[in-house]
Amino acid sequence: MADDPTPPGGSSPGPRRRNPLLARLVGAGTRTAIGGAGRVAEATGIDRALEEAAEEAVVRALESPAAERALTRALQSAAVERSAVQVVDSAMLERVWERVLASDEIQKTVERIAQSPEIRQAIAYQGVGLIDDIGAQIGRVARRLDATLERVARALLRRPRREGEAHQAGLVTRGLAFVLDGAILNFSFFAVSALVALAINGLFDDRGDASTPAILAGAFVWGIAGSAYLLTFWSLSGETPGMRFLDLRLEGPDGPRLGFRRALRRLVGTVLAVLPLFLGFVPILFNQRRRGFNDRFADTEVRYLPPRREAPWSASRRDPPD
Numbered sequence: 001m002a003d004d005p006t007p008p009g010g011s012s013p014g015p016r017r018r019n020p021l022l023a024r025l026v027g028a029g030t031r032t033a034i035g036g037a038g039r040v041a042e043a044t045g046i047d048r049a050l051e052e053a054a055e056e057a058v059v060r061a062l063e064s065p066a067a068e069r070a071l072t073r074a075l076q077s078a079a080v081e082r083s084a085v086q087v088v089d090s091a092m093l094e095r096v097w098e099r100v101l102a103s104d105e106i107q108k109t110v111e112r113i114a115q116s117p118e119i120r121q122a123i124a125y126q127g128v129g130l131i132d133d134i135g136a137q138i139g140r141v142a143r144r145l146d147a148t149l150e151r152v153a154r155a156l157l158r159r160p161r162r163e164g165e166a167h168q169a170g171l172v173t174r175g176l177a178f179v180l181d182g183a184i185l186n187f188s189f190f191a192v193s194a195l196v197a198l199a200i201n202g203l204f205d206d207r208g209d210a211s212t213p214a215i216l217a218g219a220f221v222w223g224i225a226g227s228a229y230l231l232t233f234w235s236l237s238g239e240t241p242g243m244r245f246l247d248l249r250l251e252g253p254d255g256p257r258l259g260f261r262r263a264l265r266r267l268v269g270t271v272l273a274v275l276p277l278f279l280g281f282v283p284i285l286f287n288q289r290r291r292g293f294n295d296r297f298a299d300t301e302v303r304y305l306p307p308r309r310e311a312p313w314s315a316s317r318r319d320p321p322d
Contacts, residue, residue, distance in 0.1 A: 181241065250303075273292055289301055
């Protein structure tokens with residue numbers, strides 16, 4: 001029994017089969033040839049060239065019009081549309097979005113972004129750019145009105161039409177700048193007056209109506225404040241805030257800085273031009289340099305300036321008058 005080669009299972013495994021000699025020789029030769037070919041391809045760069053060619057073929061296939069049409073058809077199919085609608089309308093997506101928004105990391109990230117100097121600078125720049133863009137749009141319309149009004153005035157007075165562009169500001173643009181400066185001055189004056197009146201009422205318990213002397217005193221103070229406003233801006237920079245908003249500049253023989261004496265002369269000329277019912281500004285309509293009595297009196301002129309800055313989204317450009 002000890003010499004019985006039969007295993008306990010009762011069946012004999014039989015002799016182990018071996019591959020024929022020819023098959024083993026062919027297999028070994030094939031493996032050797034493949035390995036050698038691989039090493040030769042790696043040494044000569046053929047394998048890399050084949051990879052690049054295959055990659056280029058895949059890219060061309062994806063960029064081909066046929067692939068684009070196939071992708072478009074797939075995206076426009078009803079099944080894809082239904083799947084997209086189901087994903088968007090699913091409650092799981094809403095829960096995930098709510099959890100993302102409620103997470104502390106998102107809140108901290110939003111706070112850091114909002115408090116970054118770059119974001120604050122960009123917001124400030126966009127606000128200033130919007131104001132400048134509005135001024136550029138208004139100025140462009142006003143310049144066209146300057147040219148139109150000048151043509152009408154020259155035609156009525158039988159004066160020849162202007163040849164070429166006008167670089168001096170017309171009556172409409174200068175009038176708008178004057179209105180803006182008046183609004184700024186009035187707002188500042190009334191704010192200060194309200195504070196002063198409130199303080200007087202609180203100290204002296206004066207609840208009576210304003211008397212005539214008080215009104216005259218207020219008008220006198222307003223005239224002094226307006227004169228100081230114009231003299232300051234004219235003498236230092238040659239432009240008031242209203243003129244700067246519409247891209248205008250006041251220039252004398254020596255440039256935009258008039259100095260106090262020339263600015264004072266122009267202020268006196270402006271008062272003299274206003275007294276005869278603003279008739280002193282009528283020569284602006286037909287004068288070649290568009291100068292009124294105040295400009296001739298002080299030897300100055302108001303010139304157009306190109307837009308100094310516009311909003312990034314703005315496509316407006318200051319067109320020359322017709």
